[in-house]
Amino acid sequence: ACTTWADAIGVAPYYNLTDNLSQLTVEDNLFEPAGAAAARAFYVNPAVDGFTFRGNTINGQFNSGSYTQAMNGLIENNTINGTGTSRGIGTWGYPDPTLYGATVFRGNTISNVANGITIYGSENVTVTKNVFTGNDRAVWVDEDVAFDLSTIHINRNSIAGNDMGVENWYTTEIDASCNWWGDASGPAGAGSGSGDPVDNFVDFQPWLDSADLDAGCGSLYISPNYREGVIDGVAYGDEDILMNVLGTSDWEMYFDGSDVGVSANLTDFTFTDDDCILMTFNGNQNIPGVWLFKPQDIAKFCP
Numbered sequence: 001a002c003t004t005w006a007d008a009i010g011v012a013p014y015y016n017l018t019d020n021l022s023q024l025t026v027e028d029n030l031f032e033p034a035g036a037a038a039a040r041a042f043y044v045n046p047a048v049d050g051f052t053f054r055g056n057t058i059n060g061q062f063n064s065g066s067y068t069q070a071m072n073g074l075i076e077n078n079t080i081n082g083t084g085t086s087r088g089i090g091t092w093g094y095p096d097p098t099l100y101g102a103t104v105f106r107g108n109t110i111s112n113v114a115n116g117i118t119i120y121g122s123e124n125v126t127v128t129k130n131v132f133t134g135n136d137r138a139v140w141v142d143e144d145v146a147f148d149l150s151t152i153h154i155n156r157n158s159i160a161g162n163d164m165g166v167e168n169w170y171t172t173e174i175d176a177s178c179n180w181w182g183d184a185s186g187p188a189g190a191g192s193g194s195g196d197p198v199d200n201f202v203d204f205q206p207w208l209d210s211a212d213l214d215a216g217c218g219s220l221y222i223s224p225n226y227r228e229g230v231i232d233g234v235a236y237g238d239e240d241i242l243m244n245v246l247g248t249s250d251w252e253m254y255f256d257g258s259d260v261g262v263s264a265n266l267t268d269f270t271f272t273d274d275d276c277i278l279m280t281f282n283g284n285q286n287i288p289g290v291w292l293f294k295p296q297d298i299a300k301f302c303p
Helices: none
Strands: 009-013 021-027 040-044 048-054 056-060 066-068 074-078 079-081 089-091 102-106 109-111 115-120 127-128 132-135 137-142 152-155 164-169 187-189 195-198 219-222 227-232 235-236 241-245 251-255 264-273 277-283 285-286 291-293 299-301
Touching: 040 048, 048 066, 089 102, 115 127, 164 187, 235 251
Parallel strands: 009 040, 021 048, 040 066, 048 074, 056 079, 066 089, 074 102, 079 109, 089 115, 102 127, 109 132, 115 137, 127 152, 137 164, 164 195, 187 195
Antiparallel strands: 219 241, 227 235, 241 251, 264 277, 277 299, 285 291
């Protein structure tokens, strides 16, 4: 029986925004309920500038998630073993997601909890190299206020054997590319694979085709070079660029040269940081109203 929630939290710094704690480091500890259950292994209020939680073990029934509201957090190489209904770890951006809750979750092993990692209204969050098994949700994104979901990146994790892989309660997609979903065919749910499911607002392509979290992941771009034909139902010529999502047999037209007046064979191409294409041609290429490109020239096309 506890008089306050703080009585059942392993680590809970005092909430005093006029006197911040510059750094809180918690390493190599064992967190277990004193009885059948407890509230949280930790709760870090926004009065902490930096929070590091490393090499710890959390066992047993914790009825609420262990969250951080610190301005910057690193939660790495921890082991969380739940009971099936216990809660995991997470971050909360309250009262201002541009200032609080920025956290890196790295190298953690999380099993048998309701939500492995919860991202609750937080920006600048990275989830990488974690292993999730036997959880209701591996990663859950939620909050009832607006925040920038483009700053959330969930990459290179092993998400296998969970009821839900990544669930996002917003209608703006989040980046969850290059993860292992437990099957080389990719995730189920919004995906067409047999791995852990994702919902409709999760960008899961491309994905890893094995549990090797350091394996190559991305898309392959090629230009046929004096060839034309059909692959995966896509007709192509030597002025085109085709794209293949690694780990799949799916090909699609990335750059259709004939649509923008290109007819000469592409000899080389690359991409710029602003997603434009730099390309050279084997012969003269006249694009009306633009330029007569010679083999020594570089053309730039921005979709």
